[in-house]
Amino acid sequence: MPNLKLFVSNRLEILVQKLAEELQTPLSTPFKKEVILVQSQGMARWISMELARYHGICANCRFPFPNTMIDEIFRNFFPDFSEDSPFQPKIMAWKIMKLLPTCLKQPDFEILHAYVGNERDSLKCYQISEQIAYTFDQYLVFRPEMILAWEKGEENHWQALLWRMLIRDEKTPHRTALREIFLKTIQTTTPEINNLPERISVFGISSLPSFHMEVFAALSKIIPITFFLMNPCQEYWGDIVSDKEARKLERKLEKKTVSAETLYLEKGNSLLASWGNLGKQFFELVYNFDCEEHEYFEAPTRNDLLSFLQYDILFLRERLPAEKQNLPLADTSLEIHSCHSPMREVEVLYDNMLAMFEDIPELLPKDILVMAPNIEPYTSFIQAVFDNPENEAQRIPYTIADQSIKNESSIIKTFLSILDLEESRFGASQVMTILESPSVYRMFDLDEPDLDIIKRWVEQTGIRWGIDETTRVKRGLPLFSENTWRFGLDRLMLGYALPAKEEKTFHSILPYDQVEDSSVRIIASFLSFIEKLFSLTTSLGQARTLNDWSTVLRQILDAFILGDEKTEREILFVRTFINNLASIQEKSGFDEKIELSISINAFAFCSLTFSFLF
Secondary structure, eight states, rough: OSSEEEEEEOOOOHHHHHHHHTTTOOOSTTOOEEEOOOOOOOHHHHHHHHHHHHHSSOOOOOOHHHHHHHHHHHHHHHHTTTTTTTHHHHHHHHHHHHHHHHHHGGGGGHHHHHHEEEEETTHHHHHHHHHHHHHHHHHHHHHHHHHHHHHHHHSSSSHHHHHHHHHHTSSOOOOOHHHHHHHHHHHHHOOTTTTTTTOEEESSSSOOOHHHHHHHHHHTTTTTEEEEEOSSSSOOOTOOOOOOHHHHHHHTTTTSSSTTTTGGGGGOOOOHHOOOHHHHHHHHHHHSOEEEEEEOOOOOOOOSSSHHHHHHHHHOOOOOOOHHHOSSSOOOOSSOOOSSHHHHHHHHHHHHHHHHHHOOOTTGGGGOOOOSOOOOOHHHHOOOOOOOOGGGGGGGOOOOOOOOHHHHHHHHHHHHHHHGGGSSSSHHHHHHHEEEEEEEETTOOOOOHHHHHHHHHHTTTTSOOOSSHHHHTTTTTOOOOTTHHHHOOOOOOHHHHHHTTOOOOBBBBBBOOOOOGGGGHHHHHHHHHHHHHHHHHHGGGSSSOOOHHHHHEEEEEEEEEOOTTTHHHHHHHHHHHHHHHHHHHHHHHHOOOOOOHHHHHHHHHHHHHHTTOO
């Protein structure tokens, strides 16, 4: 009996019920964690709530992504394999950037030379390096045979040449090499690995590359691995073709003796054939492995348009024209809204949800799942619409899952805002936005009511932009200090020290005397913030090595960001990135000096790859 099981259903509710039944068998010890692989954090949250509903509690469960699990497996089998492998994209990007000056001189790299140009802008060089690093990382997973062919010298285009340069003196194996060693080890022996999970469940994932499936199938010799997969059709649909695919085949066969009719092309359901290509390929891959299969299909019973559509897909049939005439006309089970902007899309969604809550009294917000290919472009619109209802009774509670940590974290946004000041005008609103972050004003012993006082000071002292007159000169403007931060702060301090009812000047400075004696604490904290901000950010214009940037960025984080229980994870992410800069320099060998803008791009790249599934 194989240890690889497959549960298939057309309903997610049935799959999670089967998962709950499988997990009823306890692990050998309560200290072991259940491992459930998911494709998104939203799915992890839904599974945890459903398991809690079935079992009364959901505890001691992990929901890693497949790529994370593959790395853990390799670390268990190969102790020398680490998260800081030279073939991680964040390290590989710097290795590629170090090789670029040499590569661009060679005739096979004309494409890269044309992009970078003769000036070889450092930021542009890093950006193309990180894109190449990400592409190579994808090749290791999705094109392992191609990578192995490159290493044997079978191709000589610029990507193959660059890859051979990367691995020339590298002794650490990459993922593709580890997979080859892993599969050979599993086939010949049955190693005992104590740190592996006792069982692994893979739930609701729509697609996996053959790289992952081969590793999981081989690992099932040691531990049980169970897949819970959605399949909209209970019939075999691996041979169906869409109308577009059929026309392509017909054009190819025009000059041949074989006709399209003799191929007996199966169209099945046209919607499934057109939109289900990825799922079809995935199930073809899954069925190549020896597994114990359990099918739990359930036909829809409701008399509405969506149920008819699901029924046709389930039984792989195309509804006849006569049958289509009997479909319900006034049916809202399936609607298409064409909107002119993302904002309007969210507004229509909100209005429809309100209508649904009114029509279906037992419907709860937790029962509604809103999906999008990429939710991040909609985040600000969702917050604008759902956080500002016309009245409190129309407020719909919501959470947004699957955002990158960069866009989800207020700490990261604040940290990047401080770094952005280096090339900015130091506008009053920009500086005050940083101070208004709770992690910042708490660091300087300020409270939220104090911010209103400081805002009034900044506005009434005439502060607009620029640290001082030199900031104006750098931007090609005349040397004058009016409306700069120094000018406004001088007015504020003189107003507190020399109250003059705004009638007399002191060294051509008109004191701002609307400062109460009780405000000395606020003034001291505000000045401390401003002086630190200007001192640290004005020093960011100097080029530094990755190791030196690690020191400077750590100083900024420690000087301005005060964490708490809610922001601990976010601060840990930033601190980990900063600490890793020195390690990246050592592992990549890149010891050249770079500008701050490149470090910010590297931070954004790490924030993005932090949430990648593959």
